[in-house]
Amino acid sequence: xxxxxxxxxxxxxxxxxxxxxxxxxxxxxxxxxxxxxxxxxxxxxxxxxxxxxxxxxxxxxxxxxxxxxxxxxxxxxxxxxxxxxxxxxxxxxxxxxxxxxxxxxxxxxxxxxxxxxxxxxxxxxxxxxxxxxxxxxxxxxxxxxxxxxxxxxxxxxxxxxxxxxxxxxxxxxxxxxxxxxxxxxxxxxxxxxxx
Amino acid sequence: xxxxxxxxxxxxxxxxxxxxxxxxxxxxxxxxxxxxxxxxxxxxxxxxxxxxxxxxxxxxxxxxxxxxxxxxxxxxxxxxxxxxxxxxxxxxxxxxxxxxxxxxxxxxxxxxxx
Numbered sequence: 001x002x003x004x005x006x007x008x009x010x011x012x013x014x015x016x017x018x019x020x021x022x023x024x025x026x027x028x029x030x031x032x033x034x035x036x037x038x039x040x041x042x043x044x045x046x047x048x049x050x051x052x053x054x055x056x057x058x059x060x061x062x063x064x065x066x067x068x069x070x071x072x073x074x075x076x077x078x079x080x081x082x083x084x085x086x087x088x089x090x091x092x093x094x095x096x097x098x099x100x101x102x103x104x105x106x107x108x109x110x111x112x113x114x115x116x117x118x119x120x121x122x123x124x125x126x127x128x129x130x131x132x133x134x135x136x137x138x139x140x141x142x143x144x145x146x147x148x149x150x151x152x153x154x155x156x157x158x159x160x161x162x163x164x165x166x167x168x169x170x171x172x173x174x175x176x177x178x179x180x181x182x183x184x185x186x187x188x189x190x191x192x193x194x195x
Numbered sequence: 196x197x198x199x200x201x202x203x204x205x206x207x208x209x210x211x212x213x214x215x216x217x218x219x220x221x222x223x224x225x226x227x228x229x230x231x232x233x234x235x236x237x238x239x240x241x242x243x244x245x246x247x248x249x250x251x252x253x254x255x256x257x258x259x260x261x262x263x264x265x266x267x268x269x270x271x272x273x274x275x276x277x278x279x280x281x282x283x284x285x286x287x288x289x290x291x292x293x294x295x296x297x298x299x300x301x302x303x304x305x306x307x308x309x
Binding site: 027050056124128149179 | 208211213217219238242
Protein backbone atom coordinates (compact mmCIF):
# COMPACT_ATOMS: atom_id res chain seq x y z
CA UNK A 1 0.00 0.00 0.00
CA UNK A 2 1.30 3.41 -0.94
CA UNK A 3 -0.99 5.21 1.52
CA UNK A 4 -2.31 4.35 4.96
CA UNK A 5 -5.88 3.29 5.63
CA UNK A 6 -6.59 6.41 7.64
CA UNK A 7 -5.97 8.60 4.58
CA UNK A 8 -8.45 6.53 2.57
CA UNK A 9 -11.04 6.81 5.34
CA UNK A 10 -10.53 10.59 5.40
CA UNK A 11 -10.97 10.75 1.62
CA UNK A 12 -14.17 8.73 1.98
CA UNK A 13 -15.44 11.50 4.26
CA UNK A 14 -14.98 14.02 1.41
CA UNK A 15 -11.61 15.30 2.62
CA UNK A 16 -10.18 16.85 -0.57
CA UNK A 17 -6.66 17.11 0.82
CA UNK A 18 -6.66 13.38 1.61
CA UNK A 19 -7.93 12.57 -1.87
CA UNK A 20 -5.21 14.79 -3.34
CA UNK A 21 -2.57 12.86 -1.39
CA UNK A 22 -3.93 9.54 -2.66
CA UNK A 23 -3.79 10.76 -6.26
CA UNK A 24 -0.24 12.03 -5.80
CA UNK A 25 0.79 8.67 -4.37
CA UNK A 26 -0.80 6.49 -7.04
CA UNK A 27 -0.78 8.57 -10.21
CA UNK A 28 2.63 7.40 -11.44
CA UNK A 29 1.69 3.74 -10.98
CA UNK A 30 -1.66 4.24 -12.71
CA UNK A 31 -0.03 6.19 -15.55
CA UNK A 32 2.43 3.30 -16.02
CA UNK A 33 -0.31 0.67 -16.08
CA UNK A 34 -2.42 2.63 -18.54
CA UNK A 35 0.61 3.35 -20.69
CA UNK A 36 1.03 -0.40 -21.09
CA UNK A 37 -2.66 -1.11 -21.57
CA UNK A 38 -3.49 1.40 -24.29
CA UNK A 39 -1.59 2.10 -27.47
CA UNK A 40 -1.75 5.89 -27.69
CA UNK A 41 0.70 7.55 -25.28
CA UNK A 42 -0.95 10.96 -25.64
CA UNK A 43 -4.21 9.57 -24.22
CA UNK A 44 -2.59 8.01 -21.16
CA UNK A 45 -3.03 11.05 -18.93
CA UNK A 46 -6.62 11.51 -20.02
CA UNK A 47 -7.50 7.89 -19.13
CA UNK A 48 -5.60 8.16 -15.83
CA UNK A 49 -7.60 11.26 -14.91
CA UNK A 50 -10.79 9.38 -15.73
CA UNK A 51 -9.68 6.65 -13.30
CA UNK A 52 -9.25 9.19 -10.50
CA UNK A 53 -12.53 10.93 -11.31
CA UNK A 54 -14.27 7.54 -11.03
CA UNK A 55 -12.40 6.90 -7.81
CA UNK A 56 -13.57 10.23 -6.37
CA UNK A 57 -17.21 9.46 -7.09
CA UNK A 58 -17.09 5.84 -5.98
CA UNK A 59 -15.03 6.08 -2.80
CA UNK A 60 -18.17 5.98 -0.69
CA UNK A 61 -18.95 2.53 -2.13
CA UNK A 62 -15.66 1.14 -0.88
CA UNK A 63 -16.56 -1.01 2.14
CA UNK A 64 -13.12 -1.29 3.71
CA UNK A 65 -9.90 0.60 3.11
CA UNK A 66 -8.07 -2.76 2.94
CA UNK A 67 -9.44 -3.49 -0.54
CA UNK A 68 -8.49 -0.08 -1.88
CA UNK A 69 -5.74 -1.27 -4.26
CA UNK A 70 -7.78 -4.00 -6.01
CA UNK A 71 -10.58 -1.43 -6.25
CA UNK A 72 -8.26 1.09 -7.90
CA UNK A 73 -6.98 -1.62 -10.25
CA UNK A 74 -10.54 -2.48 -11.16
CA UNK A 75 -11.30 1.17 -11.95
CA UNK A 76 -8.13 1.32 -14.05
CA UNK A 77 -9.05 -1.82 -15.97
CA UNK A 78 -12.58 -0.55 -16.58
CA UNK A 79 -11.39 2.86 -17.78
CA UNK A 80 -8.79 1.28 -20.10
CA UNK A 81 -11.36 -1.18 -21.39
CA UNK A 82 -13.86 1.60 -22.09
CA UNK A 83 -11.14 3.53 -23.89
CA UNK A 84 -10.08 0.52 -25.99
CA UNK A 85 -13.65 -0.25 -26.89
CA UNK A 86 -14.08 3.31 -28.10
CA UNK A 87 -10.90 3.19 -30.09
CA UNK A 88 -11.39 -0.23 -31.69
CA UNK A 89 -8.02 0.27 -33.24
CA UNK A 90 -5.84 -2.72 -33.75
CA UNK A 91 -2.41 -3.75 -34.96
CA UNK A 92 -2.40 -1.94 -38.29
CA UNK A 93 0.08 0.81 -37.94
CA UNK A 94 -0.45 2.88 -41.01
CA UNK A 95 1.06 6.36 -40.92
CA UNK A 96 -2.39 7.95 -40.70
CA UNK A 97 -3.16 5.82 -37.65
CA UNK A 98 0.03 6.54 -35.79
CA UNK A 99 -0.25 8.57 -32.65
CA UNK A 100 1.49 11.91 -32.29
CA UNK A 101 4.40 10.49 -30.32
CA UNK A 102 4.81 7.60 -32.73
CA UNK A 103 4.90 10.03 -35.68
CA UNK A 104 7.64 12.01 -33.96
CA UNK A 105 9.49 8.76 -33.35
CA UNK A 106 9.01 7.62 -36.94
CA UNK A 107 10.27 10.96 -38.22
CA UNK A 108 13.26 10.79 -35.94
CA UNK A 109 14.05 7.25 -37.10
CA UNK A 110 13.77 8.35 -40.72
CA UNK A 111 16.10 11.25 -40.07
CA UNK A 112 18.50 8.99 -38.23
CA UNK A 113 18.11 11.00 -35.01
CA UNK A 114 16.76 8.32 -32.74
CA UNK A 115 19.25 6.20 -30.98
CA UNK A 116 19.18 2.43 -31.09
CA UNK A 117 17.49 2.07 -27.70
CA UNK A 118 14.53 4.17 -28.75
CA UNK A 119 14.20 2.18 -31.97
CA UNK A 120 14.41 -1.07 -30.05
CA UNK A 121 11.74 0.06 -27.54
CA UNK A 122 9.47 1.16 -30.36
CA UNK A 123 9.90 -2.21 -32.06
CA UNK A 124 9.07 -4.09 -28.86
CA UNK A 125 5.99 -1.97 -28.25
CA UNK A 126 4.75 -2.47 -31.77
CA UNK A 127 5.34 -6.20 -31.79
CA UNK A 128 3.58 -6.74 -28.44
CA UNK A 129 0.68 -4.49 -29.47
CA UNK A 130 0.46 -6.42 -32.73
CA UNK A 131 0.54 -9.81 -30.96
CA UNK A 132 -2.15 -8.75 -28.51
CA UNK A 133 -4.32 -7.91 -31.50
CA UNK A 134 -4.98 -11.67 -31.59
CA UNK A 135 -7.14 -11.44 -28.46
CA UNK A 136 -10.12 -9.34 -27.36
CA UNK A 137 -9.66 -6.05 -25.49
CA UNK A 138 -10.74 -7.72 -22.25
CA UNK A 139 -8.21 -10.54 -22.66
CA UNK A 140 -5.52 -8.09 -23.71
CA UNK A 141 -5.97 -6.25 -20.41
CA UNK A 142 -6.03 -9.49 -18.43
CA UNK A 143 -2.82 -10.72 -20.07
CA UNK A 144 -1.14 -7.36 -19.53
CA UNK A 145 -2.02 -7.33 -15.85
CA UNK A 146 -0.69 -10.84 -15.40
CA UNK A 147 2.34 -10.91 -17.69
CA UNK A 148 3.52 -7.31 -17.72
CA UNK A 149 2.19 -5.74 -14.53
CA UNK A 150 3.00 -8.93 -12.65
CA UNK A 151 -0.27 -9.23 -10.71
CA UNK A 152 -0.74 -12.61 -9.04
CA UNK A 153 -3.81 -14.76 -9.60
CA UNK A 154 -4.96 -13.90 -6.07
CA UNK A 155 -4.74 -10.19 -6.87
CA UNK A 156 -6.51 -10.68 -10.19
CA UNK A 157 -9.23 -12.58 -8.38
CA UNK A 158 -9.88 -9.51 -6.23
CA UNK A 159 -9.80 -7.17 -9.23
CA UNK A 160 -12.13 -9.23 -11.42
CA UNK A 161 -14.21 -10.78 -8.61
CA UNK A 162 -14.03 -14.10 -10.47
CA UNK A 163 -12.71 -17.37 -9.04
CA UNK A 164 -9.13 -18.37 -9.68
CA UNK A 165 -9.92 -21.36 -11.89
CA UNK A 166 -12.03 -19.32 -14.28
CA UNK A 167 -9.22 -16.79 -14.50
CA UNK A 168 -6.65 -19.53 -15.15
CA UNK A 169 -8.72 -20.93 -18.02
CA UNK A 170 -9.22 -17.52 -19.54
CA UNK A 171 -5.56 -16.62 -19.21
CA UNK A 172 -4.48 -19.94 -20.69
CA UNK A 173 -6.71 -19.52 -23.74
CA UNK A 174 -5.62 -15.93 -24.30
CA UNK A 175 -1.97 -16.88 -23.96
CA UNK A 176 -2.40 -19.76 -26.41
CA UNK A 177 -3.86 -17.39 -28.98
CA UNK A 178 -0.99 -14.96 -28.49
CA UNK A 179 1.51 -17.83 -28.70
CA UNK A 180 -0.05 -18.95 -31.97
CA UNK A 181 0.25 -15.42 -33.37
CA UNK A 182 3.82 -15.27 -32.05
CA UNK A 183 4.70 -18.55 -33.76
CA UNK A 184 3.14 -17.42 -37.02
CA UNK A 185 5.00 -14.09 -36.88
CA UNK A 186 8.27 -15.93 -36.21
CA UNK A 187 7.68 -18.27 -39.13
CA UNK A 188 6.85 -15.33 -41.41
CA UNK A 189 10.01 -13.50 -40.40
CA UNK A 190 12.16 -16.61 -40.98
CA UNK A 191 10.68 -17.13 -44.45
CA UNK A 192 11.29 -13.49 -45.29
CA UNK A 193 14.91 -13.85 -44.20
CA UNK A 194 15.41 -16.96 -46.33
CA UNK A 195 14.00 -15.39 -49.48
CA UNK B 196 7.47 -29.64 -31.59
CA UNK B 197 7.20 -29.43 -27.83
CA UNK B 198 10.64 -27.94 -27.49
CA UNK B 199 9.73 -25.35 -30.10
CA UNK B 200 6.56 -24.60 -28.16
CA UNK B 201 8.66 -24.31 -25.02
CA UNK B 202 11.10 -21.95 -26.66
CA UNK B 203 8.20 -19.87 -27.98
CA UNK B 204 6.82 -19.68 -24.44
CA UNK B 205 10.17 -18.49 -23.14
CA UNK B 206 10.53 -16.00 -25.96
CA UNK B 207 7.06 -14.65 -25.28
CA UNK B 208 7.85 -14.26 -21.57
CA UNK B 209 11.05 -12.44 -22.49
CA UNK B 210 9.10 -10.20 -24.87
CA UNK B 211 6.61 -9.32 -22.14
CA UNK B 212 9.45 -8.47 -19.77
CA UNK B 213 11.07 -6.33 -22.45
CA UNK B 214 7.72 -4.64 -23.04
CA UNK B 215 7.47 -3.72 -19.35
CA UNK B 216 10.91 -2.15 -19.57
CA UNK B 217 10.12 -0.44 -22.88
CA UNK B 218 6.99 1.17 -21.45
CA UNK B 219 8.01 2.94 -18.27
CA UNK B 220 5.49 5.07 -16.40
CA UNK B 221 5.40 8.51 -18.00
CA UNK B 222 5.90 11.58 -15.84
CA UNK B 223 2.60 13.32 -15.10
CA UNK B 224 2.29 16.75 -16.69
CA UNK B 225 2.14 19.91 -14.61
CA UNK B 226 -1.55 20.21 -15.44
CA UNK B 227 -2.46 16.76 -14.20
CA UNK B 228 -3.89 17.83 -10.85
CA UNK B 229 -5.60 21.07 -12.00
CA UNK B 230 -7.21 19.21 -14.92
CA UNK B 231 -8.30 16.40 -12.65
CA UNK B 232 -10.03 18.77 -10.21
CA UNK B 233 -11.61 20.61 -13.11
CA UNK B 234 -13.08 17.34 -14.36
CA UNK B 235 -14.29 16.42 -10.89
CA UNK B 236 -15.93 19.80 -10.41
CA UNK B 237 -17.60 19.80 -13.82
CA UNK B 238 -18.99 16.31 -13.20
CA UNK B 239 -20.05 17.35 -9.71
CA UNK B 240 -21.96 20.38 -11.02
CA UNK B 241 -23.60 18.21 -13.66
CA UNK B 242 -24.59 15.67 -11.01
CA UNK B 243 -25.80 18.47 -8.74
CA UNK B 244 -28.00 20.04 -11.44
CA UNK B 245 -29.27 16.60 -12.42
CA UNK B 246 -30.16 15.93 -8.77
CA UNK B 247 -31.92 19.26 -8.53
CA UNK B 248 -33.88 18.55 -11.69
CA UNK B 249 -34.75 15.08 -10.45
CA UNK B 250 -35.86 16.50 -7.08
CA UNK B 251 -38.02 19.14 -8.78
CA UNK B 252 -39.54 16.47 -10.97
CA UNK B 253 -40.28 14.22 -8.00
CA UNK B 254 -41.86 17.12 -6.06
CA UNK B 255 -44.00 18.05 -9.05
CA UNK B 256 -45.03 14.41 -9.52
CA UNK B 257 -45.99 14.09 -5.84
CA UNK B 258 -48.00 17.34 -5.96
CA UNK B 259 -49.75 16.19 -9.12
CA UNK B 260 -50.54 12.80 -7.57
CA UNK B 261 -52.00 14.45 -4.46
CA UNK B 262 -54.05 16.82 -6.62
CA UNK B 263 -55.33 13.96 -8.75
CA UNK B 264 -56.08 11.92 -5.62
CA UNK B 265 -58.13 14.74 -4.13
CA UNK B 266 -59.95 15.30 -7.42
CA UNK B 267 -60.77 11.60 -7.80
CA UNK B 268 -61.98 11.32 -4.22
CA UNK B 269 -64.27 14.32 -4.68
CA UNK B 270 -65.53 12.88 -7.92
CA UNK B 271 -65.98 9.51 -6.24
CA UNK B 272 -68.04 10.89 -3.41
CA UNK B 273 -70.35 12.66 -5.80
CA UNK B 274 -70.70 9.41 -7.75
CA UNK B 275 -71.71 7.62 -4.56
CA UNK B 276 -74.80 9.84 -4.37
CA UNK B 277 -75.73 9.38 -7.97
CA UNK B 278 -77.56 12.10 -9.70
CA UNK B 279 -81.21 11.32 -10.14
CA UNK B 280 -82.47 9.85 -13.33
CA UNK B 281 -85.52 11.34 -15.00
CA UNK B 282 -87.81 8.59 -13.73
CA UNK B 283 -86.57 8.95 -10.16
CA UNK B 284 -87.06 12.67 -10.31
CA UNK B 285 -90.55 12.10 -11.64
CA UNK B 286 -91.35 9.59 -8.88
CA UNK B 287 -90.12 12.02 -6.27
CA UNK B 288 -92.23 14.78 -7.65
CA UNK B 289 -95.31 12.56 -7.63
CA UNK B 290 -95.27 10.48 -4.46
CA UNK B 291 -97.72 7.57 -4.12
CA UNK B 292 -99.75 9.23 -1.42
CA UNK B 293 -100.76 11.91 -3.83
CA UNK B 294 -102.27 9.78 -6.57
CA UNK B 295 -101.98 11.35 -9.88
CA UNK B 296 -104.92 9.40 -11.27
CA UNK B 297 -108.02 11.00 -9.98
CA UNK B 298 -111.08 8.80 -9.73
CA UNK B 299 -113.89 9.68 -12.12
CA UNK B 300 -116.21 12.13 -10.70
CA UNK B 301 -119.68 10.73 -10.30
CA UNK B 302 -122.19 13.24 -11.28
CA UNK B 303 -125.45 12.99 -9.45
CA UNK B 304 -128.30 14.47 -11.35
CA UNK B 305 -130.58 16.40 -8.93
CA UNK B 306 -133.62 15.78 -11.15
CA UNK B 307 -133.36 11.97 -10.94
CA UNK B 308 -133.45 12.01 -7.14
CA UNK B 309 -136.65 13.68 -7.27
